[in-house]
Amino acid sequence: MAYEEPITDYDHIVENCTCAFCGCNCDDLEFLVKDNHIVGVRHACRLGASKVMEDMDQRLMVPMIRGEDGELEEVDWDTALNKAAELIAGAVRPVFYGWSETSIETMKEGIALGEEVGAVLDNQATICHGPSLQAVQNAGYPVLTLGEAKNRADMIVYTGSNAMNSHPRHMARYSTFPRGYFRQRGRFDRTVVTMDPKYSDTAKMSDIWVGFEQNGDYEFYNAIRAVLKGKELKQDVISGIPKEDVYELVEAMKNTQFGVVFFGLGLTHTLSKQRNIDIAINMVQDLNKFTKWVLMPMRGHFNVNGFNIFMSYEMGFPFGVDFARGYPRYMMGETNTIDLLTRKECDVFMVIAADPGAHFPSGANKHLAEIPVIQIDIHWGPSTEIADVVLPGSFVGVEVGGTSYRMDGVPIFMKKAIDKPETCRDDEWIVRELKERVAKIKQAQVASK
Amino acid sequence: MTYVDKPAVPRVVKFDEPTATKRDKLDVMLNTGSDIYQGACKKRGSTLKDEYRKVSGVAYMDPKDMAKLGVNNWDSVLVTSDWGEVVVSAVHSRDAPHEGTIFIPKGPWANVVVSADTYCCCDPTYKGIMCTVERSDKEVLLMADLMRSVYKKYVDDDDDEGIEKLESLGEMPVYKKL
């Protein structure tokens, strides 16, 4: 890569900002601000920097409604909000999806709106770590904070996760490289293992790569459990791994002082889904008979964990919460976005701070093409191409403050660094406005009956 | 403490046929997932642009598989699964060898061919999908054009030919200003 001159042309620096990208929520960022724009970011990784220094070409600046001819047309805020409120108030089975890239404060308004109209509230966990949350309900959750990993861990296992690509500073800040209280020499005091069928960038940085077969995770973890329980392995090769290697690996895992398993979507997106994580949690429990082991899901968006924690506190369920009967209900495979869409059940879809166009399988998105879609976001993205009402929000952590939860459940307040564009509104304000307008429409309906 | 060398013989799905023969169509396993370039591009909000097509509308393939198909870097290939078909560019994988598997980063292109089946577990199956890859002479669509041709929300549903002939939506947002 070509050498780039350091940025010297800026007005002031805002220190200790939090990155609004991945679940690491790095809170040591410095923003270089010039004319109310961020021209540089210090300490962030490639991903974090790219998000903070966004490409303004595609920023959603004005509210829009899709006209008769299928083209989006700019309208004023009142018209757009009224149209959205009308759609929501008239819906039989509305789904409010997203929330992971906005603040807890916004979610609070969202719950009130959801209760008002009997909607389903769901977040990105449903297509990423949903199975992990189910497994946690099945088999328990041997937790830690990232600080513990940094200070104590001498064996780090990444499984089904390519941290170098999806959480680039995770290894540098929390797990592998930093010097910790009990790990004074940093990287040299730790063993890093990557268990993944893919020889990923994380595997390239590890001491050991266990490249088991595709869809072989369930079998492989069970083999480890069997060895931990003192059983002989009957096959010579398990999921493509020679049994001697399995014995050696188990021996190494038993002889650590503090081991951490970080697992990613490689486990949840294959066919055995939540059972993979069930078995991984059980493996960690078995390992605890010998030494201390813990595990943590590698959460993606900076506040995806926040929604799950907040929902569990408020409503008792982590995601996919259905208010259709007036009280919160949650049923796996029943009240989740993808299932609601593939069954063509949902009739109005509101997406806030998420991008189903880029993340849902086309089988689910096809239904979105048949129903009204309301989008609250900061960028023009794949979802805007299928949206009917577009409401430009603002960027949490840069343009507005807000609370978010790191992947280990530590809440962090993200501060505001610059002012938002004049024509945009806070997510919180938009959802509250919608709630008030929907309530008004509902009252008018009751009064006229 | 040393970094373990990458094994010379990777553990991958083996084909019955010899590797040398050139073929028109390959049976492969598709994995999707996030990738640092795709993530950076998506979140900086430049999904309409060519750069997003270059990082998300690609299939990372093993060079040997590419040789079998007779495609070079950035040639178009058609990926077909039970759930749909999409044209993407073939690109040498940085993680090769992994004959028999391809990787398409998360994004609108991958979505067309992944399975929406959740098996009552809320999560669609994004990994380990059986599909075929063959050469194609079509161009990889820009994001906006792809969304239009796959979901047909605002165009005539039945007229596939017509959609292909429509003018490209381009790399900048298209909307009517006040």
Ligand code: SF4
């Ligand atoms: S690792 Fe994650 S939170 Fe930290 S700077 Fe990178 S994207 Fe942001």
